[in-house]
Each structure stands twice: as C-alpha cells, then as structure tokens.
Amino acid sequence: MEKIAKATGGRVVAYLNDLSESDIGYAKLVEERTYRYRGYVEEDKLVFIEGCRNPKSVTILIRGGLDRALDQAEIAIHDALSVISDIFRKSKAVAGGGAIEVEIAKRLREYSTDFHGREQLAVKAYADSTEIVPRTLIENAGLDQLDFLTTLRAMHLESNGIWIGIDPIQRKISSMKEIGVLEPTLVKEQAIRTATEVATAILRVDDIVASKSIKRT
Numbered sequence: 001m002e003k004i005a006k007a008t009g010g011r012v013v014a015y016l017n018d019l020s021e022s023d024i025g026y027a028k029l030v031e032e033r034t035y036r037y038r039g040y041v042e043e044d045k046l047v048f049i050e051g052c053r054n055p056k057s058v059t060i061l062i063r064g065g066l067d068r069a070l071d072q073a074e075i076a077i078h079d080a081l082s083v084i085s086d087i088f089r090k091s092k093a094v095a096g097g098g099a100i101e102v103e104i105a106k107r108l109r110e111y112s113t114d115f116h117g118r119e120q121l122a123v124k125a126y127a128d129s130t131e132i133v134p135r136t137l138i139e140n141a142g143l144d145q146l147d148f149l150t151t152l153r154a155m156h157l158e159s160n161g162i163w164i165g166i167d168p169i170q171r172k173i174s175s176m177k178e179i180g181v182l183e184p185t186l187v188k189e190q191a192i193r194t195a196t197e198v199a200t201a202i203l204r205v206d207d208i209v210a211s212k213s214i215k216r217t
Helices: 002-008 067-091 099-114 120-128 132-140 145-155 186-205
Strands: 027-037 038-049 093-095 164-167 172-175 182-185
Touching: 002 038, 002 093, 002 120, 038 099, 067 186, 093 186, 099 120, 099 132, 099 145, 099 164, 120 186, 132 145, 132 164, 145 164, 145 172, 182 186
Parallel strands: none
Antiparallel strands: 027 038, 093 182, 164 172
C-alpha cells in the first residue's frame, strides 16, 4: 500500500471518515490481468497501475528460468539500488579494494603513539582488525597474505597511497581511483560503527554462562 501511495501520489488513510479529496492519487489505468511475455502466459494474475503522474515508486519485474537465477538477480538489483540510495544520502565515496581499511589502520597506528600501556595495545588491536577486508581480498585472490599486506602498508606511506588497494581480478595491487573501484562513504561508516558497537557490547559482558551437559539414558 505504501508503494502504491508513492506511485499514485495518494495517501494511506486508515478510516473512510478521514478520507478527503487531497488524499486520492491518480493513475490512468488500474487493471488486473494475466501477464503475457513473448507469447508465454503467466499463471498468476497481476495488478497493473499505469499512467501515474510523477511516480515516486515503480516496480521492477524480473523473469528467469530458475528460482535461483531470480533470487540472484533480485539480490544484485537490491544491492545496486542500495548503493544509489547511499550515494544520494551522502554524495561521497572512498577507495575500494581494502584501500580505505589499510589507510585507517595506518593512521590508527600513528594515533596509538599518543597512548601508553593497555590503551596503546587496544588502539593497535583495533587497527589490526580493520585490515580484515584487505586480508580477505588477498586470500580470495589466492595471493600471499604476508607479502601483499606488507607491500600495501608500505605504499600507503607514500603521498598518493590512500588509493592503493587489491585488484582481485588482475591479482595485483592497483590504484582504485584509476580502475574505478569506489565505495559509498556511508556504507563504510555504518560498517565501522556497527562493528565497534558489537565489540564494545561483548567487552562489557562480565558474566560467564556455562551450560550444563545433559545426560541421556
């Protein structure tokens, strides 16, 4: 109902007594019909709402021979739309390929020198955890983790090193800016924020719950 309201420009009203003319949307055609595609007739009937004025919501109809193909197509489209949505919400992007994670780890290690003792170890441990993304990319590409991660860290010390990341397709280290591998800043911020909140919640747990073994006869 919310999608139909966005498409037609109407408003969802809970009670008929509250209905007014301004709540009513517009569509040139509202019809329930059997969908036909290149001569093939679908078994289910679909409701078509067409000819809306300046629609804010549309339907993407996916066809495929197998349910698995449909599921994969749906996931791909959903991910693409989510990326576009994030770009509109915050029109900034960072380097992909694990480049931003290596850069964050580098700056955290520099920041750790302001602390001493356990606090410094905590900051360094946080820096190490951010490098899980480049580590995974290196491993999935079948590359040597130690050599490539060490090279990445060294290249990030250079002036334009912030763009250097892993290209798993070519199986080499490349500039993410040159090959066009970018990620929305909002996604990275949310991932770091969520991971930090989860880690903090785990560290705050000070009770140990032990499950007793059940003897079965």
